Amino acid sequence: MHSDVFDRYHDTESFIHRLDPRVKVSVTVAFILSNALLPDGAWLAFGCAWLCLLFINMLSNLGIGFTFRRSFVALPFALVAITVLFSIPGKPLSTFHFLFWDLTITDMGLLRFMSILVRSWLSVQMVILLVAVARFPDIVHALEHLRVPSILTTIIAFLYRYLFVLVDEVFRLLRAREARSAAAAGARSGGSVVWRARVAGNMAGQLFLRSYERSDRVYNAMLARGYTGHLLTINPHELHRVDYVTAALAFFVILLLQLIGWL
Amino acid sequence: MHYSPAPLHIPDGFLTLVVSLICWAITIITLSMAISRTSKSLGEKQVPLMGVMAAFIFAAQMINFPVAGGTSGHLLGGALAAIMLGPWAGMLVMTAVIAVQALLFQDGGLLVMGANILNMGLITAAIGYGLYRGISGGSRIMKLIVAGVAAWLSVMAGALFTSLQLWLSGTSQLQVVIPAMLFVHALIGLGEAVVTVAALSFVLQARPDLLGENSESAKGSKGWVIAGITISLIVVSLSPFASADPDGLERVANDLGFLHAGRVAPFSIIPDYAVPFLGRTPLSTVIAGVIGLAVVGGIIALLGQGMKAKS
Numbered sequence: 001m002h003s004d005v006f007d008r009y010h011d012t013e014s015f016i017h018r019l020d021p022r023v024k025v026s027v028t029v030a031f032i033l034s035n036a037l038l039p040d041g042a043w044l045a046f047g048c049a050w051l052c053l054l055f056i057n058m059l060s061n062l063g064i065g066f067t068f069r070r071s072f073v074a075l076p077f078a079l080v081a082i083t084v085l086f087s088i089p090g091k092p093l094s095t096f097h098f099l100f101w102d103l104t105i106t107d108m109g110l111l112r113f114m115s116i117l118v119r120s121w122l123s124v125q126m127v128i129l130l131v132a133v134a135r136f137p138d139i140v141h142a143l144e145h146l147r148v149p150s151i152l153t154t155i156i157a158f159l160y161r162y163l164f165v166l167v168d169e170v171f172r173l174l175r176a177r178e179a180r181s182a183a184a185a186g187a188r189s190g191g192s193v194v195w196r197a198r199v200a201g202n203m204a205g206q207l208f209l210r211s212y213e214r215s216d217r218v219y220n221a222m223l224a225r226g227y228t229g230h231l232l233t234i235n236p237h238e239l240h241r242v243d244y245v246t247a248a249l250a251f252f253v254i255l256l257l258q259l260i261g262w263l
Numbered sequence: 264m265h266y267s268p269a270p271l272h273i274p275d276g277f278l279t280l281v282v283s284l285i286c287w288a289i290t291i292i293t294l295s296m297a298i299s300r301t302s303k304s305l306g307e308k309q310v311p312l313m314g315v316m317a318a319f320i321f322a323a324q325m326i327n328f329p330v331a332g333g334t335s336g337h338l339l340g341g342a343l344a345a346i347m348l349g350p351w352a353g354m355l356v357m358t359a360v361i362a363v364q365a366l367l368f369q370d371g372g373l374l375v376m377g378a379n380i381l382n383m384g385l386i387t388a389a390i391g392y393g394l395y396r397g398i399s400g401g402s403r404i405m406k407l408i409v410a411g412v413a414a415w416l417s418v419m420a421g422a423l424f425t426s427l428q429l430w431l432s433g434t435s436q437l438q439v440v441i442p443a444m445l446f447v448h449a450l451i452g453l454g455e456a457v458v459t460v461a462a463l464s465f466v467l468q469a470r471p472d473l474l475g476e477n478s479e480s481a482k483g484s485k486g487w488v489i490a491g492i493t494i495s496l497i498v499v500s501l502s503p504f505a506s507a508d509p510d511g512l513e514r515v516a517n518d519l520g521f522l523h524a525g526r527v528a529p530f531s532i533i534p535d536y537a538v539p540f541l542g543r544t545p546l547s548t549v550i551a552g553v554i555g556l557a558v559v560g561g562i563i564a565l566l567g568q569g570m571k572a573k574s
Binding site: 028037077083122124128149163166170194197198200205206207208211216219229 | 312316434459469
């Protein structure tokens with residue numbers, strides 16, 4: 001497995017790709033914060049926020065529909081919000097019968113439900129965009145610049161670096177399980193659910209030991225290369241004037257979105 | 264890449280700003296305690312170890328086992344990480360896992376990450392480690408049984424706290440979300456318990472030195488036992504009550520002023536989410552959030568100081 005199999009970075013050349021990762025991370029967080037702050041039913045502001053997203057999509061040479069295509073990952077979670085449709089008092093819109101209950105959808109309930117969904121949908125798209133235009137190690141480095149404690153960023157960097165190695169290990173374990181689990185045609189292989197869960201647990205234990213021993217070797221190899229407790233990067237990560245201007249512009253636009261939403 | 268998301272990751276947009284910020288405050292304070300403790304007790308060697316262990320938790324979540332009807336169960340790992348690595352290191356490892364899941368897979372949001380870390384990383388670690396440490400002298404079978412119970416409870420606690428946060432944000436109705444979440448996670452938790460016990464017994468057999476009395480994982484103080492048992496008791500006593508009589512919980516919360524605090528304002532001194540003289544503007548909401556954050560943070564910091572002084 002290749003080392004960057006988990007990275008969602010899209011290697012193209014664009015103005016957005018060249019920006020400092022600090023700018024991208026802080027604008028992403030500000031955008032999500034702004035979505036959370038907008039009142040329910042601020043459709044004009046939500047719409048403008050989406051237009052901004054499409055615009056950045058275009059600027060980063062990803063194609064205008066890039067984030068839209070992958071934006072529905074969080075949708076299943078909407079299930080937990082479904083009760084607001086019926087629980088918030090308001091003008092009844094439609095009533096239907098479900099199992100034992102008569103449920104009435106109210107206009108205020110629908111407004112709240114749709115607002116939650118749109119907020120979530122917009123925020124997810126911005127994160128998809130962030131990881132598409134910034135390499136993951138650069139994002140981690142930006143987090144370090146933004147005062148996230150270095151022990152956390154270092155753990156995250158190691159997690160990212162060794163994830164693909166351990167996932168390879170998982171695939172070996174899964175393949176071995178597959179190979180052991182022979183079954184006659186039409187019959188199921190293996191025992192009860194508890195038995196299967198125990199096998200999975202043994203595999204997790206095996207994986208733990210292999211990871212633990214590997215981390216020892218990793219540490220020794222790093223010491224041999226002069227590791228002092230800090231990860232270094234050869235990317236300079238300097239903020240230029242264009243970074244400051246872009247960040248200021250982005251924050252100004254986000255402020256405008258808030259104004260549109262609240263006026 | 265078959266990657267099945269755990270059902271506890273809250274996406275952005277489902278919690279209100281105030282609830283998100285309060286969760287962040289609790290998370291940040293706990294994590295900063297974890298960082299100061301680990302950097303004191305651990306050498307530079309432990310950082311690569313924790314990084315690889317974080318990758319282990321991530322990868323272990325991919326070992327799934329078929330349950331029924333095309334669904335499959337897999338490990339969440341909070342309790343297991345805390346038992347094997349010690350509570351503080353376990354919390355840092357889970358934080359890294361949740362951060363990477365949110366960034367790379369959009370599994371859980373950024374603004375609500377504080378809540379996700381709290382539900383899946385901090386509470387699970389406290390319960391898992393606290394209960395396991397509580398019987399440190401017990402026999403092997405005893406240890407494994409307690410580890411299983413702790414793993415099951417940690418999943419239930421995560422589900423309960425997630426439900427409460429969703430309810431305080433006005434996203435879910437208490438009468439529906441608590442029974443539904445607890446029922447689903449009672450089953451998911453069984454899988455978690457069996458996998459945790461099997462993994463632990465495997466390691467106890469193959470490398471008992473990693474979990475022995477002189478290992479990193481045994482260095483946690485007795486305070487953890489108290490914390491773990493307290494949170495477990497809260498979950499155990501609240502869950503049946505909440506699922507049998509959610510209206511009752513709502514009434515209690517109302518009587519205590521929680522409902523008002525969560526849904527309308529961080530505290531009743533800041534009515535309607537807004538600082539009085541600023542009116543109902545976004546700025547005012549932000550300031551109200553920050554004041555709430557500061558108050559909660561102050562209380563927790565004082566509690567932390569008190570606990571430190573005692574121990």
